[in-house]
Amino acid sequence: MADVKKIATRDSYGNALVECFPDFPNMVVLDADLAAATKTGIFKKAYPERHIDCGIAECDMIGVAAGMAAAGMIPFASSFAMFAAGRAFEQVRNSVGYPHLNVKIGATHAGISVGEDGATHQCNEDIALMRTIPGMVVINPSDDVEAKAAVRAALEHDGPVYLRFGRLAVPVINDRPDYRFELGKGVTLRDGKDITIVASGLTVSESLQAAEDLAAEGIDARVINIHTIKPIDAELVAKAAAETGKIVTVEEHSVIGGLGDAVIGAIAENPVPVYKIGVNDEFGKSGPATELIDLFGLTAPHIAKKVKEVLGK
Incomplete structure (x- = not known):
């Protein structure tokens, strides 16, 4: 697969947000002072009035997202997986999961492929944590095509969704005409x-x-x-x-x-x-x-x- 095109799914996430916004005008994107790293900065550049930097306050960001969802918006709350699933777990559970709000969590830099950032930032527990929250959908896309499709599917789904994205560029393996993404279908x-x-x-x-x-x-x-x-x-x-x-x-x-x-x-x-x-x-x-x-x-x-x-x- 040496000649296969490689793209990091965090880049796919940022691009998908921009591509989906015209079809979902009630979208809003939040980040916790990591727009450049999570690639929500791509969306911020295209739609600055729909992007909110909540600062280094992930728990507060989830609370803001919950309030916006309760008001009829579709918020994407974005941060590193270690912070989105780890630091803010209580807020995700109680403020998003318990009332079953329409919040989408875009968690980037998941797993050991975070690399040099080391064990403190390599979240290898996020899927386990999010699986335990009743009603939470958990998606871990394999490439650029699937990551973009997952973002759109999350927008079409009414309820909380956890999307896991990576820092490392990975081969694009789903770039074919018959590819179809469906939640819950392998x-x-x-x-x-x-x-x-x-x-x-x-x-x-x-x-x-x-x-x-x-x-x-x-x-x-x-x-x-x-x-x-x-x-x-x-x-x-x-x-x-x-x-x-x-x-x-x-x-x-x-x-x-x-x-x-x-x-x-x-x-x-x-x-x-x-x-x-x-x-x-x-x-x-x-x-x-x-x-x-x-x-x-x-x-x-x-x-x-x-x-x-x-x-x-």
């Missing part, structure tokens, strides 16, 4: 009969590459992209479990409470072995993003190796 990117790889976010492209490498060795791996982690496409996951018998999940997130656990929950009534690849019970480290992704076993060679171990090959 996408089978590659069919296979030996095992299923279920991935989300930046690990989707790595999982596809792993499947290609495995095919060269005679292993037929199915690849499923779960962009909506909550509600998860339980029907698609259960079908894959029944047809392939084994599942490997791959996520740039803690293995506790994230995609892997969501998959296990989806097939609990008819279980098959599920093997989770992700950040284990540990914090991240400071370093170049690409090196960290490899260090934590999220690259194609590591995924392929795990699949072969599971299949005993």
Whole structure:
């Protein structure tokens, strides 16, 4: 995939806000003094009167967003995942989730691919936190195309949505005419009969590459992209479990409470072995993003190796 175009999904987020505004004139975009980093600055430049900088006060920003949603607007509250999901968790839970308000949370710089910012800013717990809030939709797009589609889908959905975006540029893998985004529906990117790889976010492209490498060795791996982690496409996951018998999940997130656990929950009534690849019970480290992704076993060679171990090959 060396020649594939790469775009950071945080850039996709900023561009999607601008593209969607004409169709959703009751939109307003909030940020917590991070417009340049979260890319809401793109929207601010295009529609300055619809952008509000709430300062370094993420909890207050969520409260402002809740008030605007209660008044009939569609606010996007934007900050780093560590702050949007972590620091402001109580406000998201009580001010947005409890009254089920139409607030969209654009959380950028998620996961270990934040890189040199280190463990304090590498939020590997946000999906787990947001999944616990009743009624909260949780989306983790895999590329530029999917991230833009996710923003529009969030706008069309009435209720709270958590959107997870990354800092690192990732391959564009969904740039095809038949691509369709639907909340709560996973996408089978590659069919296979030996095992299923279920991935989300930046690990989707790595999982596809792993499947290609495995095919060269005679292993037929199915690849499923779960962009909506909550509600998860339980029907698609259960079908894959029944047809392939084994599942490997791959996520740039803690293995506790994230995609892997969501998959296990989806097939609990008819279980098959599920093997989770992700950040284990540990914090991240400071370093170049690409090196960290490899260090934590999220690259194609590591995924392929795990699949072969599971299949005993």
